Amino acid sequence: MELKDILKEVIGAFSLDGELKECIPFGSGHINDTFRLTFSENGSDKRYILQRMNKSIFTKPVELMENISGVTSWLKKKIEEAGGDVERETLNLVSTRDGNPYYVDSQGDYWRVYIFIEGATCFDLVENDNDFYQSAVAFGHFQRLLADYPAETLHETIVDFHNTVDRFRKFKAAVDADPCKRAEGVQKEIQFVLDREALAHTLCDMQEQGELPLRVTHNDTKLNNIMIDDKTGAAICVIDLDTVMPGLSVNDFGDSIRFGASTGAEDEQDLSKVSCNLHLYEVYVKGFIEGCAGALTDLELEMLPMGAILMTFECGMRFLTDYLEGDHYFKIHREGHNLDRCRTQFKLVSDMEEKLPQMKDIVEKYK
Numbered sequence: 001m002e003l004k005d006i007l008k009e010v011i012g013a014f015s016l017d018g019e020l021k022e023c024i025p026f027g028s029g030h031i032n033d034t035f036r037l038t039f040s041e042n043g044s045d046k047r048y049i050l051q052r053m054n055k056s057i058f059t060k061p062v063e064l065m066e067n068i069s070g071v072t073s074w075l076k077k078k079i080e081e082a083g084g085d086v087e088r089e090t091l092n093l094v095s096t097r098d099g100n101p102y103y104v105d106s107q108g109d110y111w112r113v114y115i116f117i118e119g120a121t122c123f124d125l126v127e128n129d130n131d132f133y134q135s136a137v138a139f140g141h142f143q144r145l146l147a148d149y150p151a152e153t154l155h156e157t158i159v160d161f162h163n164t165v166d167r168f169r170k171f172k173a174a175v176d177a178d179p180c181k182r183a184e185g186v187q188k189e190i191q192f193v194l195d196r197e198a199l200a201h202t203l204c205d206m207q208e209q210g211e212l213p214l215r216v217t218h219n220d221t222k223l224n225n226i227m228i229d230d231k232t233g234a235a236i237c238v239i240d241l242d243t244v245m246p247g248l249s250v251n252d253f254g255d256s257i258r259f260g261a262s263t264g265a266e267d268e269q270d271l272s273k274v275s276c277n278l279h280l281y282e283v284y285v286k287g288f289i290e291g292c293a294g295a296l297t298d299l300e301l302e303m304l305p306m307g308a309i310l311m312t313f314e315c316g317m318r319f320l321t322d323y324l325e326g327d328h329y330f331k332i333h334r335e336g337h338n339l340d341r342c343r344t345q346f347k348l349v350s351d352m353e354e355k356l357p358q359m360k361d362i363v364e365k366y367k
């Protein structure tokens with residue numbers, strides 16, 4: 001069945017009024033297929049985001065949608081209590097005509113629709129300090145809003161998502177299996193990972209020993225998973241809630257640094273352009289600590305820089321694993337794309353390892 005016929009079937013299933021004017025692919029996410037829909041009714045336009053969930057990655061779509069429904073309803077209540085705008089400050093699911101939060105198409109794929117957040121933008125690179133600062137406050141605040149969410153009702157949408165030790169194990173298995181015969185060409189990158197087996201354990205061990213608390217976290221805190229208001233410059237909405245699960249606060253912090261404090265794009269091929277910008281790092285530290293508003297323990301604060309190194313290391317290892325396995329997880333747009341992404345991450349890890357003392361000093365300044 002052709003995509004346009006599938007889209008027709010799917011769009012017709014949702015409770016959307018008016019006439020469909022446009023349906024275009026949208027955004028730069030690596031996982032889901034995202035489209036922007038424009039409907040026109042009585043002379044005015046209303047836009048929506050339509051997403052086909054990646055079923056090979058999200059193997060429990062019903063549970064995943066239960067998480068999203070639960071979390072967005074919870075956030076809505078909190079936003080209403082604070083007198084905020086519920087249509088812009090959280091994702092809003094649109095139901096199907098049968099009243100379900102998702103639709104299963106004739107091919108067995110799961111789809112959902114959100115109200116489009118107007119007048120706001122997602123950035124792939126930090127364009128100014130304020131955007132990054134705002135995103136830090138928003139991700140910290142997001143965690144705080146969900147602090148008393150009944151975590152036991154959340155499904156683990158991807159098991160062991162940020163279990164770096166398990167990621168290391170899977171990486172080694174991919175090297176051993178080498179199904180695409182690519183290992184020989186990436187010995188340097190493989191060695192980079194193998195040299196850091198002990199590093200992979202750091203935070204997982206602390207979690208296991210109960211030294212770091214499990215919190216409800218976002219787990220995918222890239223800058224492009226936050227919407228910045230075009231007029232005020234404030235971060236208004238945290239999006240991409242597929243991976244909201246119990247996790248570590250330091251990982252949420254770390255993933256933001258990995259993506260946003262880098263001087264280069266995640267897939268930059270000229271590695272001389274990639275390093276960790278300590279000024280941006282400081283901007284984020286300040287915002288995140290403010291956003292968490294006293295919720296973090298001393299050890300969590302101390303481990304923030306380690307979260308940045310580990311999330312970057314883990315992500316690089318995931319890109320390399322996917323490259324070795326034939327690029328079936330992350331969407332790629334060119335040959336070797338995952339390898340380019342892996343290299344930027346490892347360049348950042350080396351840079352952060354050197355800058356660790358300064359990174360620690362910066363946290364000390366704001367804690």
Ligand code: ADP
Pocket residue numbers: 026027028029030031032033034049091114115116117118122224225239240241242
């Ligand atoms: P992925 O998991 O593939 O990254 P996302 O849920 O992050 O998917 O969505 C991809 C992109 O679509 C986002 O980066 C953002 O640009 C856009 N987007 C998602 N939801 C909305 C929304 N409700 N309003 C406006 N844009 C959105």
Ligand code: GN1
Pocket residue numbers: 028029030031032057219220222225240242243266315
């Ligand atoms: C994916 O969905 P997206 O593009 O926001 C991935 C993250 C990675 C990120 C790397 C569910 O995020 O874990 O850190 O790519 N999401 C999933 O850019 O695996």
Ligand code: MG
Pocket residue numbers: 029030224225240
């Ligand atoms: Mg995303």
